[in-house]
Amino acid sequence: MTAFNQNLQQLLEKGQGTAARALDKLPSFVQDSLAKALGYPYIFPDLDPFIKCMMAAQLKQGRQGFIGADYEKSRKQFDLQMQSLRNKVTAVKHVEDLRLPLQSGTVFARHYHPAPGKKLPLIVFYHGGGFVVGSLDTHDEACRLLAVHAKAQVLSIDYPLAPEASPKQLIQCCEDALAWVFQNSKQLKVLKGRIAVAGDSAGANIATVVAQRTAQKAYAPHAQLLIYPVVDFKSRHPSFFAYKDGLVLTGGDVDHVTAFYAEQHQVELDDPLISPTYGKLKGLAPAFIVTAGHDLLHDEGEIYSHKLRQQGVALHYQEYLDQTHGFINLTTVSTRAKKYHIELSKNFRKFWDKKNS
Structure with a gap:
């Protein structure tokens, strides 16, 4: 060398x-x-x-991996790792931290508006991190790129984390945040009928669980953007065994997440509250699903897309074969990851517009 x-x-x-x-x-x-x-x-x-x-x-x-037995230490390490990768942020015309007074308690959120004063669709975003780590700051750049390139408002939700919060508490908070957006859509200048849910990894799980739970409610989302989603805590598919070591997300991470999010709260692994692949899929909002080729979650995301399609849900499936789990968090250091995140943001908006017309 x-x-x-x-x-x-x-x-x-x-x-x-x-x-x-x-x-x-x-x-x-x-x-x-x-x-x-x-x-x-x-x-x-x-x-x-x-x-x-x-x-x-x-x-x-x-x-190896990012979620260990000491979840508080894992949070600090993940925050420090994301801080070390920070660079000049993508400019968004309006960024504001909010306190949302929800039925389930006050929650912080960050609002991104690329064209203040103009009516735009709004994406409610739930960050990834295995339900255990992550914050508004760790996913700030990912939300900025999404807002700018999907030409939409983004509201990133600082939901309570496991294991302190149970799945029931966490999901209720995230559902309440969606309801708050619907109730305040005029003040937020949201285009009528244009509210989506989105997230990466655990956040994508939250987004689609919320979509399932609200399917018959007035504030049901009109689209879903699910980036390398966790959808099945119960099953192990071939991609799990192929990619459980040596990459961003490991089999050890999955074991710790399962313990903190499911087992500690006595939730069955096939309960749709945590494993939406076993939920009611008929009548759900159009879904844009993204997977990474080198990701232990790849197969469950692909299988979920097939299940949705079989139930008549409008769907677009996008696969990034050369990427691994977590690539939208690498946009500050990887030109390729940034290109892919910009591309999926633009394509999601096109898909959403087409399904809305």
């Missing part, structure tokens, strides 16, 4: 965003050779070589 690569290796091992951005500028074959030099032991020929390097650096530090 050249001296430059050695320096980059040292920086990557410290997990600095500046090093990751420098790595992103290198040709793929250089990234591949760097991943080998860092000792990445997994063979994923089609995985984005940038991701390989990031994972190799993480493994070299002795870190």
Whole structure:
């Protein structure tokens, strides 16, 4: 390796965003050779070589996965990791932190409006993080890109986390947030009949559980954007075994999430409250589902899309084969991840407009 690569290796091992951005500028074959030099032991020929390097650096530090037995420590580590990747934020004309006085209690939210004064659709966004970690700040850039490129308002919800909150409490809060948006749609300047739910990973689970629970209610969402969703706590599909080690989300993470979110609150693994793939799917809002090819959740997301289609739900399925779980959180350091997030945001809006017409 050249001296430059050695320096980059040292920086990557410290997990600095500046090093990751420098790595992103290198040709793929250089990234591949760097991943080998860092000792990445997994063979994923089609995985984005940038991701390989990031994972190799993480493994070299002795870190694997992001949710451990100590959930408070996991929260701090995830927050610090996301802070280290921060760069100049995507400009959105109006960004405001709000307190939502909900029936289930006051909750914080962040409102993004790319064209203040103009009536736009609104996306209620629930962040990922295995129901245990994550915040408005960890998903701030993801929401900014979504607002700008979907040309929509985004309201990101700071819902209560597990294990302190049970699935029933967490979902009720998120449903109440959707109801609040519907009740305040005039003040928010929301286009009539244009409220969607969205989220990534655990947030996508929340979005589709809320969509199922509200399907017959006045404030039911008109569309769903589900980015690499968790939809099945009970089953293990081939992608789980293929990608449970050496990537962003691990089998160990899933075990800890299952313990904190389901088992600790005595919720059965096939209860639609946590596993929407077993819920009532008929009559749901049109769904735009995104999966990552190198993700242990890939198959459950794909299966859920087939189930929705079989029940007559309007659906678009988008797969990013070279990506892994969590890629929308890498847009500050990966040109490819940013390109994909912009693309899915634009395509979701086109899909939503078409289904609305």
